Amino acid sequence: MKKIVLTSLFLSLAVFIFSLLSPLLRPPESVFPPPPDGEELPYAGKLTGTDDAGITVRALIGGETETMNMHDYLVGVLAAEMPASFETEALRAQAAAARTYTLYKMLYGPSDNHPEADVCDDISCCKAYASDDDMHNNWGEDYEKYRAKMENAVASTDGVCITYSGQPALAVFHSFSPGMTESSENTWGGYLPYLRSVFSPETENDVPEYFSGLTVPISDFESAVEAVHPEAVFSEGASPFSDDAVYSESGRLMSVTAGGVSLSGTEIRSLFGLRSAAFTMEFTGDAVVFTCRGSGHGVGMSQYGANVYAKEGWDYREILLHYYEGAELKTIGEMNLR
């Protein structure tokens, strides 16, 4: 396991990482959020396309707002979000999840970070995006083969979305889970009926770097907590956290007391840039050692889990309805978009 000892740059790095991750921590307010500040929803009554080619997406890419149809946007998202070597059914599931997420953003208002665009290419805010040049650089001589694979995954699921009550769901996804995904309220504090904790089949045999670790000198640990909780008080020589850690059923840390302050696993994950909230903490006398499993917020579809299911013969519909339990699959044309 790779362990990194952070230097004096630690605090500024932690604050930087927290600022990057903070949009991910924003709770979904309800199944379908109200328009921001009572404004009219940006696409109210304007989304008339019934397939990917008929939906225009405004995407902030490399700092510039580009306009393209949903098909082209999703090909770029797929190329950036999932390895091209993944199974076709996993790529199809990913295409439908990314399409649904994009429509959700369009319908319920873009991020405060970019009111001029529906989505951006910052993974801490929206979804990654690969341009055609990026694909050439990443795939080299396999460009034609992989580009065709991505195009096919998008085209063969044209318009398919994950829906709840006839509307696009908040179809979030993550890299991989340690055995189970997480329920939305355990990560964001907001309950969404289709974002429940479910089994996810990937193991260390399926995922590179299944385990990750981080060693934080005790003074850096305490400074990081004090920076966001000035009321925290630490005793010299003692463990900076109590042995009262509470874990969710999925193995992610829900809460632990540090310096007399109750911290959530999600908060600690952000503070120290951990790959997931499924971690243990060990005090060694002069440092805190984190051992982490999983990557990402853990809510919705696991990308590596989707690939394992695809290898087992599941089709993309089965994969989606497993990870978005209680949702329904509909095409854009079958939805009555508000």
Ligand SMILES: [Zn+2]
């Ligand atoms: Zn964004």
